[in-house]
Amino acid sequence: MNTAIPQNETADLKRTIVFFLVPNFSMIAFATAIEPLRIANRMLGHEAYRWRLASTDGKPVAASNGVECAVNTSLEEERRLLNSGQKPSMLFVCSGIQVENFRNKSVFAFLREEYNHGVAIGGMCTGAHILAAAGLLSGKRCAIHWENLPGFAEAFPKAEVYADLFEVDSNIYTCAGGTAALDMMLKLIGDDFDSNLVNRICEQALTDRVRNPHDRQRLPLRARLGVQNSKVLTVIEMMEANLSEPSALVDVAGSIGLSRRQIERLFRQEMGRSPARYYMEMRLDRARHLLLQSSMSIVEVAVACGFVSASHFSKCYRQLYGRSPQQERAERKVNNAA
Structure with missing residues (x-):
């Protein structure tokens, strides 16, 4: 040609x-x-x-x-x-x-x-x-x-x-x-x-402007999660920034001038679950992306998402997704081969 x-x-x-x-x-x-x-x-x-x-x-x-x-x-x-x-x-x-x-x-x-x-x-x-x-x-x-x-x-x-x-x-x-x-x-x-x-x-x-290159990709947390309480949003932002090395809830609470009990109550009101549970789900969500999109070993994924051991990671993963990390990765290989 x-x-x-x-x-x-x-x-x-x-x-x-x-x-x-x-x-x-x-x-x-x-x-x-x-x-x-x-x-x-x-x-x-x-x-x-x-x-x-x-x-x-x-x-x-x-x-x-x-x-x-x-x-x-x-x-x-x-x-x-x-x-x-x-x-x-x-x-x-x-x-x-x-x-x-x-x-x-x-x-x-x-x-x-x-x-x-x-x-x-x-x-x-x-x-x-x-x-x-x-x-x-x-x-x-x-x-x-x-x-x-x-x-x-x-x-x-x-x-x-x-x-x-x-x-x-x-x-x-x-x-x-x-x-x-x-x-x-x-x-x-x-x-x-x-x-x-x-x-x-x-x-x-039919677009009204050229966005700044540093504009965010995702919707703001307030719009994405439907959360209105600014304290809860601040805690979630801190969680997102510390997925590989999870912060203790008492430290997070203290940094925004609230007690652990107050944070617990606000999270149950806004998110329907405890902050510890929400934090765990965020880390497991990141782990799932790594399992599906990288060749990292199960142990490496566990460490990257703040888990102290592969066994604890696998147990938590199975509880949330109904399958082990090994099964998740095996299923990916089958889908890719198809």
């Missing part, structure tokens, strides 16, 4: 972008990344942005919603374009669920090759996981979907991962997926042109 850019069009081109699709990629992140480029071209009246889609073998790739997307090039064809001096401006890895199962040394080498040739490299949704596996995120700031953040942080301790909407660190672009891809691309377009063009794109896309 010939994907060379005609010489008479290069004067109008600002960037050529490759979207590398990985099986089970997030369609919403992909769509909200590519649509601002289309709208920008329409508003400008010329093709400032050109893009093409690529996959490992040049065959269609199914998104996590089951929709298959045809591509323009394969890994081999992209390498040929790179080596013939027709490198893209940027390359975004688009991935989604089960990204921890993607292990392709050829792709990892290809990404390093593109980066070493001066191509800006990005990751959509869980794409940071693939960039980190390729060795591109050591010492770099990056963003990943909140659901994958615990497993990512454990697997790639040298990467500086944040629960931000998107991060730009020199020539590395990462976003948390969903509509955060829209914000990152609008930031890119704004840097290339101006805020006037960004505002016109926002009007076309």
Whole structure:
């Protein structure tokens, strides 16, 4: 397939972008990344942005919603374009669920090759996981979907991962997926042109603003949990910040000027269970993410979630989820194989 850019069009081109699709990629992140480029071209009246889609073998790739997307090039064809001096401006890895199962040394080498040739490299949704596996995120700031953040942080301790909407660190672009891809691309377009063009794109896309990259990914606790009491919210925030080394309830209570008994009473009123029980459920929820999204051993997961022993961890896990950590991981392997 010939994907060379005609010489008479290069004067109008600002960037050529490759979207590398990985099986089970997030369609919403992909769509909200590519649509601002289309709208920008329409508003400008010329093709400032050109893009093409690529996959490992040049065959269609199914998104996590089951929709298959045809591509323009394969890994081999992209390498040929790179080596013939027709490198893209940027390359975004688009991935989604089960990204921890993607292990392709050829792709990892290809990404390093593109980066070493001066191509800006990005990751959509869980794409940071693939960039980190390729060795591109050591010492770099990056963003990943909140659901994958615990497993990512454990697997790639040298990467500086944040629960931000998107991060730009020199020539590395990462976003948390969903509509955060829209914000990152609008930031890119704004840097290339101006805020006037960004505002016109926002009007076309029916969005009222470009969110700050450091805006939170998840809803605020008050909205997420339906909790109104500020003291309870403060305690929950402290719990979230100390999952690997649980704080004693008496210390938590003392830090906000309440007694342990007062905290117990407030939690039962607002959450329907004791603070100790809620804390345990939070730690087990994180453990479940690590079991499903990382290759950490059961013992390592237990320690990362503040349990003193694997046996105690397994007992608590079974009580909450009705199966052991070993069964959880075995079921994941069966589902992945299917």
